[in-house]
Amino acid sequence: LAAPRGQRREPGITMAMPALPHQPEWASMRQASSKQEQGVKIFVLLYKEVELALGINSEYSKRTLTALHSNITVMRHPDHVSSTVLLWAHHEKLVVVDQSLAFLGGLDLAYGRWDDQEYRLTDLESHLVHNHSEEEHHEEPLDVKGIPLEVKECHSRCRADSTDCNIAEQFWLGKDYCNFIQKDWVALDKPFEDFIDRSVTPRMPWRDVGVVVHGGAARDVARHFIQRWNFTKTVKPKYKPSCFPYLLPKSHTTADDLQFIIPGSVPVNVQVLRSVECWSAGSSENSIYNAYLHVIRDSQHFIYIENQFFITCADDRSVYNQIGDVIVERILKAHSTKRTYRVYIVIPLLPGFQGDVSTGVGDEWVNYISFSGLRTHGELNNSPVSELIYIHSKMLIADDRQVIIGSANINDRSMLGKRDSEMAVLVEDTEMEASVMDGEEYQAGKFARRLRLQCFKVHLGLTDDQMAEVEDPVSDRCFQEIWNATATTNAAIYDQVFKCLPSNSAPSMVELREFVSAPGLLTEDPERVHEKLRSIRGYLVQYPLYFLCEEYLLPPLNSKEGMVPLEVWT
Numbered sequence: 001l002a003a004p005r006g007q008r009r010e011p012g013i014t015m016a017m018p019a020l021p022h023q024p025e026w027a028s029m030r031q032a033s034s035k036q037e038q039g040v041k042i043f044v045l046l047y048k049e050v051e052l053a054l055g056i057n058s059e060y061s062k063r064t065l066t067a068l069h070s071n072i073t074v075m076r077h078p079d080h081v082s083s084t085v086l087l088w089a090h091h092e093k094l095v096v097v098d099q100s101l102a103f104l105g106g107l108d109l110a111y112g113r114w115d116d117q118e119y120r121l122t123d124l125e126s127h128l129v130h131n132h133s134e135e136e137h138h139e140e141p142l143d144v145k146g147i148p149l150e151v152k153e154c155h156s157r158c159r160a161d162s163t164d165c166n167i168a169e170q171f172w173l174g175k176d177y178c179n180f181i182q183k184d185w186v187a188l189d190k191p192f193e194d195f196i197d198r199s200v201t202p203r204m205p206w207r208d209v210g211v212v213v214h215g216g217a218a219r220d221v222a223r224h225f226i227q228r229w230n231f232t233k234t235v236k237p238k239y240k241p242s243c244f245p246y247l248l249p250k251s252h253t254t255a256d257d258l259q260f261i262i263p264g265s266v267p268v269n270v271q272v273l274r275s276v277e278c279w280s281a282g283s284s285e286n287s288i289y290n291a292y293l294h295v296i297r298d299s300q301h302f303i304y305i306e307n308q309f310f311i312t313c314a315d316d317r318s319v320y321n322q323i324g325d326v327i328v329e330r331i332l333k334a335h336s337t338k339r340t341y342r343v344y345i346v347i348p349l350l351p352g353f354q355g356d357v358s359t360g361v362g363d364e365w366v367n368y369i370s371f372s373g374l375r376t377h378g379e380l381n382n383s384p385v386s387e388l389i390y391i392h393s394k395m396l397i398a399d400d401r402q403v404i405i406g407s408a409n410i411n412d413r414s415m416l417g418k419r420d421s422e423m424a425v426l427v428e429d430t431e432m433e434a435s436v437m438d439g440e441e442y443q444a445g446k447f448a449r450r451l452r453l454q455c456f457k458v459h460l461g462l463t464d465d466q467m468a469e470v471e472d473p474v475s476d477r478c479f480q481e482i483w484n485a486t487a488t489t490n491a492a493i494y495d496q497v498f499k500c501l502p503s504n505s506a507p508s509m510v511e512l513r514e515f516v517s518a519p520g521l522l523t524e525d526p527e528r529v530h531e532k533l534r535s536i537r538g539y540l541v542q543y544p545l546y547f548l549c550e551e552y553l554l555p556p557l558n559s560k561e562g563m564v565p566l567e568v569w570t
Helices: 028-036 058-066 149-157 215-235 287-298 323-336 362-367 446-460 464-470 476-498 509-517 526-533
Strands: 002-006 042-047 072-077 094-097 101-105 210-214 268-276 302-307 342-346 369-380 383-388 394-398 402-406 422-429 432-437 440-445 540-542
Touching (some): 058 072, 072 215, 094 215, 101 215, 101 422, 210 422, 215 268, 287 323, 287 422, 302 446, 323 342, 362 369, 369 476, 383 476, 383 526, 394 446, 402 446, 422 440, 432 446, 440 446, 446 464, 446 476, 464 476, 476 540
Parallel strands (some): 042 072, 342 369
Antiparallel strands (some): 094 101, 101 210, 268 422, 302 394, 369 540, 394 402, 402 422
């Protein structure tokens, strides 16, 4: 039994990178086809979108997958007419294998989502280069990151296990090369056709975090899928025939009889969490929200959040979840008791957040909480380009001992339980290792600590030799002198070179126009650009909290967006 489940499911996604055009066995639908030919039954549950509002073309995905083999069964939910569910979505993303192994998190099986820690802005070049080494090109001109241009060009084209570049290889075929800020997807039933000009427009990298669980936790994820599957079969008359079978859960008594374990897995305690309602699963639950509140309230030293949204701080009119309120309460508690406490929040540079975090501590809030985003740069047609890294993760790490990973955003849609359906896990470490917290010896959880350090290493551009500097996330050295200083410096350089938006330099529309019209260093002094960009460290940038802060940003009531109920956006 393989049970993929998610909001977006594109059957044309390549499953190996770099991708070779005209090799369809690398597409996800061919992977599915090869498994069903071995007798594996595959059940796919897709979100049936409101087509006028969301153009993901789930009908094409269903039609393409079911045409592959009779062992592949696909259902879509909800039926918007009979259920009257128009505003909410199935937002969870999970894959379950034999009810013994489950993958879940924020990653949709959709175009443009493959990335690694390089977060490339451009795709592989088309001309052929053979067997290049850094020694052969030490006199070549340097790119904006100090790498010889031809060496970088060759390395980006070559596979890790290959000595030759391949003229036909690309990382992102067709619709996979995308930048939704510049242009939304079109013609999704033609997956291998480009829809933006790669020579002009950089792609927008995506950052996501997922988790794999085994044993009892995987059984619980499977039971959730089975509940949703059987519920859909019950409520939609078209799925009554026996070709859409009811599914049965396996017993928990055999959950620990594992045939294999994913390498690198760590023994932990896992609690499966959900947001479901009667419309989505036939029952009600908001355990993801409860877990967030509980973990934040009980945290002793720090929390680290990566999330696509940060729409919180309840006003009981438009926003109801209290995650932001609990963070503020925890900061105020630390302030009143004169204890060190840190909050790291990493969110996309595109969406904003609601709520005044400075209430009660004046300007001292900067000693407790940091808001950051991610940005990168590269070369396109021998000219420097920059783009934000779109954070799609939904993760919380507390005290290097607890982790929440799933599909739930920090907003009402994901957290209240009555709206979108979501899936997450609360992970509590059982194996500890020596660490440092607030200057003292500390027993940190192996999974939580290593995950947090990996995030810091990538965001800050640290080497292995520099990791000791961020071992203690509560220290002034880590929080102020490395994290905040890196974010501030990087943001200032990007502003100076590219005039990036959003920016704190534009608190109003008037100042925005002035900021955009003024030439940046890229125009005024191209020779200094490479020198400036070589000072960038990692991807972390300061979040522009004051961007358009003087403007009223809600859409006009007579606009298409203004006529949509406010809860759709929160």
